[in-house]
Amino acid sequence: MQHLDPDRLVLLALSEEPEGPGDAGHLAECAVCRHELDALRTVADLGAEGQDLHDLPAPPERIWQRIEADIADPAPRSLRVAERPRPSRPRWLTPVLAAAAAAVLAVAGTVAVDRFVRRPPAATVLARATLAPLGAIPASAEGSVRVLSDGEMRIEVRNLPLTTGFHEVWLIDPDDPTKMVAIGNLPDRPDAVLPVPSGVDMNRYRLVDVSDEPHDGDAAHSGRSLLRGTLTY
Incomplete structure (x- = not known):
């Protein structure tokens, strides 16, 4: 059976041209062309996902050298784990898919390195406090606080009494509790x-x-404190 022209398969994979009745009929009968069209569409989808990546460097020359070596040398391919038989792949498609895959890997690697380099340093702990219950609050109620260098306060509390309102966190001047x-x-x-x-x-x-x-709509402190602790630096 004569296969579809490679250029035609590429256009179909990129959705540059509609799939005509003749194409559909051939693909329904030809497992080889179906397999190659699926492979090309996979590469096209990967390329579409990377369209928002701009100004990235070209893949290093060593990647292309590895691709050429793999295509030219049958030894590496002979080491692949045997799998169920599948339609043979035309010669023209192997370097196309290999080059596309290498480009995708190079882009992914560049993005990963770029994100790692640009990642802001982890926030450090500037101060800590252990929260203890006050007055008649059950002794099992407790908590801890960490103030971080990025301007956030991380607080953990356990066994707070149930409330019909809500629990609020405050910072108070111990020298002037007002x-x-x-x-x-x-x-x-x-x-x-x-x-x-x-x-x-x-x-x-x-x-x-x-x-x-x-x-009650009053933004002032209710006067009912449950837990307290002093920050230490």
């Missing part, structure tokens, strides 16, 4: 990440407080 800054509400889970408002002097507002707040 001075306090609301950090945010705790979600219904044991840990949370809250942003510390810029400009807050953490050396002054070093007392961390978790309060029980009612839904």
Whole structure:
């Protein structure tokens, strides 16, 4: 059976031309052309996924040298694990697929290295606090706080009393407890990440407080503190 022209297969894989009745009939009967069209479409899909990558360097020359060596030397191919028989691949398609695969791998490798180099350094811990229960709060209630260099506060709490309102985190000046800054509400889970408002002097507002707040529309502290701890640097 005569196969479809290679250029025709490429155009079909790239959806540059519609698949005519003759193409569909041939592909229904020819397993070789179906296999090659599927392979070309796979390469085309990989290329489409990388269209948003710009200004990337060309693949190193060693990649093309490895491709040429693999195509020219049958020894590496003989070491591949035997698999179920499949339609033979025309000679023209092997270098096309190999080159496309190499280009995709080179792009992926470049993107991975670029992302690693541009990744911001990991945030470091600037201060810590252990939260202990106050007054009649059960002794099993506890928590911990870490203030990070990226301006975030990571807080973990356990066994807080149930509330009909919500739990809120505060920073308080221990030298003047009337001075306090609301950090945010705790979600219904044991840990949370809250942003510390810029400009807050953490050396002054070093007392961390978790309060029980009612839904009364009053932004002030309720006066019912559950946990407290002092930040240490």
